Amino acid sequence: MSDSADAIFAALRPVVAGIAATFGSACEVVLHDYRDEEHSVVAVAGDVTGRRAGDAMSQIGLRVLAAGDEATNEVNYLTRTADGRTLKCSTLPLRDGHGVLIGALCINVDVTVLHRAAAILTDLAGTAAAAAPLGATNFSGDLDQVVSALVEEAEAARGMPVAAMDKHDRLEVVRALHDAGVFALRGAPGRVSTRLGISRAALYNDLAAIRENG
Incomplete structure (x- = not known):
């Protein structure tokens, strides 16, 4: 299992940088190796949550880890950072050749400015509706x-x-x-x-x- 997992993470490292470069400075891509829970972040491109290689997973990662082999893709969900920014995120579980959960590829896009602009436009159009408050995610890396x-x-x-x-x-x-x-x-x-x-x-x-x- 180890050789298969190592090959997957090696193959994904350049993908991490490529995705972040495609979407620009508002995008961050994080690669997690769940075999080391305390330091699951093995590669980061972009700087949205401030995490670095060697950091731990967030609450989102805990949820995926707990789901184990039943974990599924979570795409385009919204969360909030501790400083109030709005992120659109996707979390894609990674499995080795035997189907065992080994990590996750996470894409985080800061859409705070877009959300503010959308709120202004809907308010001007008279169609604004109260939005449910977003839960916050701790991205401390500890x-x-x-x-x-x-x-x-x-x-x-x-x-x-x-x-x-x-x-x-x-x-x-x-x-x-x-x-x-x-x-x-x-x-x-x-x-x-x-x-x-x-x-x-x-x-x-x-x-x-x-x-x-x-």
Whole structure:
């Protein structure tokens, strides 16, 4: 499997640069090798999210990793960066010769200016409609920060920090992390229990309850 995967990544490196050059400075292309979760980014062309080779995956990558061999192409979805820019993205899972998920090719295009122009035009035309708020994606390149961002989203949804939650609310936070694919990471229990301020035993109990209840 390793030889097949290495050949795929070697073949895609020039493709990364070619796609980014085709679409210009608003485009970034990122190649991920999921065999190294902490440093999955192996090639980057363009500078939209600020990531570099050696960085970790984002929440989007976690979702693909958790889907495993069932992962499918996600094309032209919108997300928002921490500084409020709007990105149009496509995430294409990569598989080796045996069909095993090994990584992903991600294309991110900054469409902030286009969205602002479209909003002005629809407002002038009198056809403006309220748009659903976009979720934000953490592109920090550090898995601990990505996990922390997901915990903060869950805390914000419940209006309190994990330290102030009862067991039921904490269980919902763990469920949100589970649904986001965090536990597909190697070493996730230690990382998550530290962030939540609970023992690994308590976390395992929470995960068992989630799996039992579906």
